[in-house]
Amino acid sequence: MPDSRIRLATPQVACRTAFVGMTLLASLCPQARAQSEAEILSNLRGRATASFVATDGKEKRYVGQHCEDVKPDSTYWNDVLADYHGLRVQDCRPEKSYTSSVGRTKVSVNARALVLLPSAEMVAATVFQACRRSVPDTRLQECADTTLTHILESNGAQFVVSGLITEPKSEGYGAEERWDPICRKTKDEDVLFSFRDGVTVRLVGRDRTSWRASLKDGCKALAQPTEIELEEYLRANVASVKNYGRITDMHRDAYASCTNASDLKAPNGDGAWRALVKANFIQAWKTGEDKILNEWVRAKFLPTESCSLK
Incomplete structure (x- = not known):
């Protein structure tokens, strides 16, 4: 292992000084x-x-599961990836499973997103x-x-260009949901959230950014989208944009x-x-x-x- 002590034997006056602050x-x-x-x-x-x-x-990283590079001839480069030419965009299908707070049943959530995963x-x-x-x-x-x-x-330095990934349900809660006893009980369960260009978004036709029910319906998770629906969401129009930008x-x-x-x-x-x-x-x-x-x-x-x- 190399000697990490700073050697003071140098012609420079300052570096010959034996006792100086770092x-x-x-x-x-x-x-x-x-x-x-x-x-x-x-x-x-x-x-x-x-x-x-x-x-x-x-x-x-979670988003980087089951990925492959977007092919050069993919039609995504013509629209949703038009500004990302030259970058290594990956098409990923991450999965998560958890045991539900109500009923203690196993729940699997499948996502689909086009992502950029910068190296360490x-x-x-x-x-x-x-x-x-x-x-x-x-x-x-x-x-x-x-x-x-x-x-x-x-x-986790995961930049979601477009699509759905999972996050804890509470990420989309407002004050009412955070204080509601039923919603609070399931706040850590994973649900899908929609993203575009590194920001959480609400898509046209959706009530919120996440795949959960309203407060009056107990904030329960909505049905898992089909493979066809997951692909359609990659190109869905954006209705509104939230506040935090990745990474x-x-x-x-x-x-x-x-x-x-x-x-x-x-x-x-x-x-x-x-x-x-x-x-x-x-x-x-x-x-x-x-x-x-x-x-x-x-x-x-x-x-x-x-x-x-x-």
């Missing part, structure tokens, strides 16, 4: 700072890899770049760890405040917000720079009255 040393000695940054980036890669890749080398290296580099851009050296490690944890716990999972109002982009706020800003989340992730995939993540980091670690996560 922050000062890092700022005065480029080699020391580079080594520290390399270690932080390596740690990010390791954590992301552990979350994304199983011990047998297969994809570990891509996510680590994007997180590191966002933190390096905004925070001082003294908070770089904290920022990197906190930001990656936020992404992993929010959505950063930043609320549109917070982003709008940080960037003075008032046109993004609901409901009139639905189209603009969806388009921004899509364009941002495509750019992040190609360049490593995620502008929404940059603003999240700034709001989290350098909050101001106009730019914070409160």
Whole structure:
């Protein structure tokens, strides 16, 4: 194992100083700072890899089950994937099973979605770049760890281009459902939710974003869509757009405040917000720079009255 102690034998005066704070040393000695940054980036890669890749080398993330690359001659490239040319979009059919809270029966939920699954290296580099851009050296490690944890716990860095995936039923609850004893009892059960361009959406003809009944019907899960229906939902028209954009999972109002982009706020800003989340992730995939993540980091670690996560 290489010696991790910083060697002070150097012609540079600052680096010959025996007792200096690590922050000062890092700022005065480029080699020391580079080594520290390399270690932080390596740690990010390791954590992301552990979350994304199983011990047998297969994809570990839920959405990445039963996937195949969208074929070059697929008609999806003509419509729902028209802006995603050149990216590795996968057609996935993830499955989840659980034991129902009422009746204790086994329930299986089958999903279908076109997805982008960034690699551990891509996510680590994007997180590191966002933190390096905004925070001082003294908070770089904290920022990197906190930001990656936020992404992993929010959505696992799974960008759903189009389709349905499962999430806990409570993700779509309002205040009434959260306090209703029947709905609360089944809040952790998985149901399908519809997505488009990295944002939860309500499709035309649907009452809500998720496949569950209303409060008066006990929030019970709706019937499993057929294979044909699941495919049709990939191209279904969008009626409304919700607030959080993947993979950063930043609320549109917070982003709008940080960037003075008032046109993004609901409901009139639905189209603009969806388009921004899509364009941002495509750019992040190609360049490593995620502008929404940059603003999240700034709001989290350098909050101001106009730019914070409160």
